[in-house]
Amino acid sequence: MCSILELSNIDYIYHTKDGETKALSNISFTLSNGEFVAIVGPSGCGKSTLLSLICGLLVPSGSISFMGHPLQSKDILNMGYMLQKDHLLEWRTIASNVQLGLEIQHKMTPENLAYASRLLETYGLADFAAKRPSELSGGMRQRAALIRTLVLRPELLLLDEPFSALDYQTRLNVSNDIGTILRQEHKTAILVTHDLSEAISMGDRVIVLSHRPGTIRSIIPISFDPGLTPLEKRNDSHFKSYFNLIWKEFNQNE
Template sequence: MDPVLKVRDVCLSYHTLSGETPALSHISFDLMPGEFLSIVGPSGCGKSTLLNLIAGLIEPECGSITLKGKTVSSGSTSVGYMLQKDHLLEWRSIYKNILLGLEIRGELTPEKLAHAEELLHTYGLDRFRDARPSQLSGGMRQRAALIRTLVLEPELLLLDEPFSALDYQTRLNVSDDIGKILKSSGKPAILVTHDISEAISMADQVLVLSARPATVQKVVDIHLSVEKRTPLTSRNAPDFKKYFNLIWKELNKNA
């Protein structure tokens, strides 16, 4: 089976009047179909920059990024991007917010609208279709933001700390919900997070980046001995602590 995403020898530096700041140094990894990858690393090491490169929002100075064999470029509609804030528009209903991307693309076809209805029903937001974003909890808003992304049927989903603004209990519940949604959809996904437990509980692999300029310090395959694994049940696995300690040590090697 071929990787859906190939990142090869990617480098990037920021250029300002005061000089050049290396951000990413020779980053390489693969993402397989249906796989969930978490990325962790020290603050400011370039995790979000890496997602922006994969999304085609910026170009690498060297190396290549291909999605299903095609070079990722600006304006690509193959990548869905879920940010820290849900960016729902208050003057639109939840249903209208979910249709925003389709509306912008001119894809409000009967088939796409039926798919939107299916997602609303499947993920428990059909009762809130006419509500405004401010009438929903933070967790429900994030679910709406995810449906808005999934209705575009991206080939890859990027998540940049989408749960960081939520309180701890809500964060656990929403990450569990979204983890289940992504597994059922079969979409490959990449999550950037500062939370080691969250990274382990949601991922098939954890990519550990070094301090800036970021390099791939270690790739950890996650195999938890738990039946019917979900992000919440993963945290109760006997070997969860082993993975946590391993990744913690990697992050603090050069501290």
């Protein structure tokens, strides 16, 4: 499997008038095409900073390569970013929210509009295309936000705790839905989360970061039957072993 992303010896320091804070230290890993990597670690260890470096919002020491070349500002057009909040615009319908990125990038072609409609149909939102965001549940809104991202056909998805604002039951269902969708669409993704169970059920590998400055304590391969959904993986006999292994790393962090 070819590499889509490569980070080598990444450091990052925040500078303020009161001094400097080292957020990340010596981060190196690669991400293969079609792979889903989850990043976990204690609060303040630099997980979200790492996503900002990958999409070019911050400039690190070290090197980042994307699709075989050094990261460039134009590469952000080949990345999709999902945040904790869906940021759907209330004055627009769900269909027009999904099309927002296409409008901004001047890509409102018949082919892309048909693709947007297909995604809405495939993932259960076609009947809500004319609704406003306030008329949808939290889970449906997150699905709409994901479709808005997918319709631009990004090579890499960056997911910054996209389920953390949801209640527990909704979070389970939405992470299951979105994990399944990303597998079906064969998308490459990096998920930042505090939820170890979420990381194990969605990721092909889990990267465990230390306390600040964040360093890689371990990279744990995750292997389940490929036919299982994220929710089904939580009931698999191997799930507890993975959880205990990652929990042990967290205890070492403490």
